[in-house]
Amino acid sequence: xxxxxxxxxxxxxxxSNLALNMADHGYQVAIYNRTYAVxxxxxxxxxxxxxxxxxxxxxxxxSLETPRKMxxxxxxxxxxxxxxxxxxxxxxxxxIIMDGGNSNFHDTIRRTQEIEAQGxxxxxxxxxxxxxxxRFGPAIMPGGSADxxxxxxxxxxxxxxxxxxxxxxxxxxxxxxxxxxxxxHNGIEYADMQLIAEAYSVLKHxxxxxxxxxxxxxxxxxxxxxxxxxIEISAQIFxxxxxxxxxxxxxxxxxxxxxxxxxxxxxxxxxxxxxxxxLLASAVFARFMSSQKDxxxxxxxxxxxxxxxxxxxxxxxxxxxxRQALYASKIIxxxxxxxxxxxxxxxxxxxxxxxxxxxxxxxxCIIRAAFLNRISDAYIxxxxxxxxxxxxxxxxxxxxxxxxxxxxIASAIQQGISMPAFxxxxxxxxxxxxxxxxxxxxxxxxxxxxxxTFERLDExxxxxxxxxxxxx
Numbered sequence: 238x239x240x241x242x243x244x245x246x247x248x249x250x251x252x253s254n255l256a257l258n259m260a261d262h263g264y265q266v267a268i269y270n271r272t273y274a275v276x277x278x279x280x281x282x283x284x285x286x287x288x289x290x291x292x293x294x295x296x297x298x299x300s301l302e303t304p305r306k307m308x309x310x311x312x313x314x315x316x317x318x319x320x321x322x323x324x325x326x327x328x329x330x331x332x333i334i335m336d337g338g339n340s341n342f343h344d345t346i347r348r349t350q351e352i353e354a355q356g357x358x359x360x361x362x363x364x365x366x367x368x369x370x371x372r373f374g375p376a377i378m379p380g381g382s383a384d385x386x387x388x389x390x391x392x393x394x395x396x397x398x399x400x401x402x403x404x405x406x407x408x409x410x411x412x413x414x415x416x417x418x419x420x421x422h423n424g425i426e427y428a429d430m431q432l433i434a435e436a437y438s439v440l441k442h443x444x445x446x447x448x449x450x451x452x453x454x455x456x457x458x459x460x461x462x463x464x465x466x467x468i469e470i471s472a473q474i475f476x477x478x479x480x481x482x483x484x485x486x487x488x489x490x491x492x493x494x495x496x497x498x499x500x501x502x503x504x505x506x507x508x509x510x511x512x513x514x515x516l517l518a519s520a521v522f523a524r525f526m527s528s529q530k531d532x533x534x535x536x537x538x539x540x541x542x543x544x545x546x547x548x549x550x551x552x553x554x555x556x557x558x559x560r561q562a563l564y565a566s567k568i569i570x571x572x573x574x575x576x577x578x579x580x581x582x583x584x585x586x587x588x589x590x591x592x593x594x595x596x597x598x599x600x601x602c603i604i605r606a607a608f609l610n611r612i613s614d615a616y617i618x619x620x621x622x623x624x625x626x627x628x629x630x631x632x633x634x635x636x637x638x639x640x641x642x643x644x645x646i647a648s649a650i651q652q653g654i655s656m657p658a659f660x661x662x663x664x665x666x667x668x669x670x671x672x673x674x675x676x677x678x679x680x681x682x683x684x685x686x687x688x689x690t691f692e693r694l695d696e697x698x699x700x701x702x703x704x705x706x707x708x709x
Contacts, residue, residue, distance in 0.1 A: 240302070242392070243267070245259070245269070249310065252310030253279045255371045255396070257283055258374070259396055262392075263287065264287060266287055266289065269291050309337060310338060313338045334352065335361075341498075345381070358382035359382050361415045363420075365423075370398065377406035378407065378597060379409065380409040380416065393406045398602075407597045410582075411587060412585075414585070414589065417587075424502075425604050426603050428658060430467060432567060436562070438654050443648055443654070465605065474487050492530070504518040513573065547651075559645055567606075568625065572631075572665075592612075615628040615631065626669060645659065684704070
């Protein structure tokens with residue numbers, strides 16, 4: 238019965254599409270779903286000679302060639318542990334379990350340790366690209382048992398997205414490295430989307446551009462430095478007409494946005510590793526605020542603000558300022574994301590290859606963008622680069638575009654338009670380039686009220702001062 242090359246457990250949208258992707262590439266694919274009818278529907282809707290449905294987990298496992306290779310595409314959390322619990326008694330030493338969901342990397346570290354201790358192998362596989370990516374080529378970020386990747390590398394590279402023929406699939410490192418990189422990918426994705434939304438607000442409410450004009454602007458941007466999947470689909474969104482009302486669809490969608498956890502985990506990890514990822518975190522907080530729809534409507538009638546009227550005389554110049562501001566902020570978002578990866582590589586004893594990570598993001602994933610090649614080049618030039626902002630190429634962009642970023646933010650603030658991501662971007666840029674900041678006062682405050690000590694400019698060590706508190 239051992240005729241299938243690989244198996245997929247969990248046949249919701251992502252799992253079924255990934256299985257079909259594997260089948261299209263000539264692999265014999267065993268599929269299993271706890272609810273058998275779901276698997277039957279997949280087969281009925283997508284008849285494929287290379288797809289083989291099994292009713293029991295025992296038959297599914299028995300059908301796989303050794304070492305057995307199976308991908309779990311089930312909901313992150315306890316569901317993954319439950320499936321693993323059912324699988325382990327059926328496996329032989331050296332068999333490989335891959336978790337292709339959005340699992341928390343801490344869970345992946347734990348599972349890797351537990352499963353390796355029993356003689357099996359485990360990979361936490363970050364998969365990005367949504368439904369279409371899973372079906373036709375996602376970006377794939379595996380991490381886990383180091384010797385397992387050789388058995389699945391060909392399959393993962395075959396089904397991955399390709400950038401000029403190069404697979405967007407790279408082994409990231411041990412235990413939770415793959416899921417960590419996917420988490421940071423999603424953190425950057427949150428920031429990128431928020432920045433685009435804020436640029437949209439400025440263009441609409443200050444520039445006065447309608448949806449047709451916005452579509453043209455974004456189409457133009459997508460043919461230049463800002464070329465990316467998210468800019469491309471934004472242009473598409475502005476063109477879409479709602480069949481129910483005949484209005485532009487974007488105008489009948491509520492201004493609330495959900496989040497599934499990876500953005501929040503990114504912000505938590507920034508705190509854990511001592512990384513300033515304020516721009517990435519601001520995008521998560523913006524989604525939290527967006528969900529407070531009733532409170533915002535109520536506050537709008539109380540905390541009203543009559544913005545001064547603004548007339549944009551040179552609309553082309555205004556569009557270019559917003560474009561430059563968006564691009565500069567985008568650089569800063571990626572700088573924070575890769576800084577977090579750098580710090581995590583040390584914190585968790587991973588040897589992350591930042592250039593390879595950037596290359597993996599070039600196709601298939603949500604944050605795919607033209608300038609990822611520049612990020613890869615930056616790390617090829619200097620693998621120990623302290624921050625993307627000081628790479629010669631990105632530094633030039635930031636120096637050229639920072640004034641536009643400041644101007645756009647100032648205009649938005651004057652008009653009462655919330656710009657959490659843009660303002661976080663310029664604050665980070667200014668903080669990073671400030672040689673002598675204001676934390677000396679904070680050190681003094683901490684020492685005065687709590688004897689926490691302070692450091693001096695003129696000699697090493699930690700010091701405490703008996704502060705004169707007569708006027709306190």
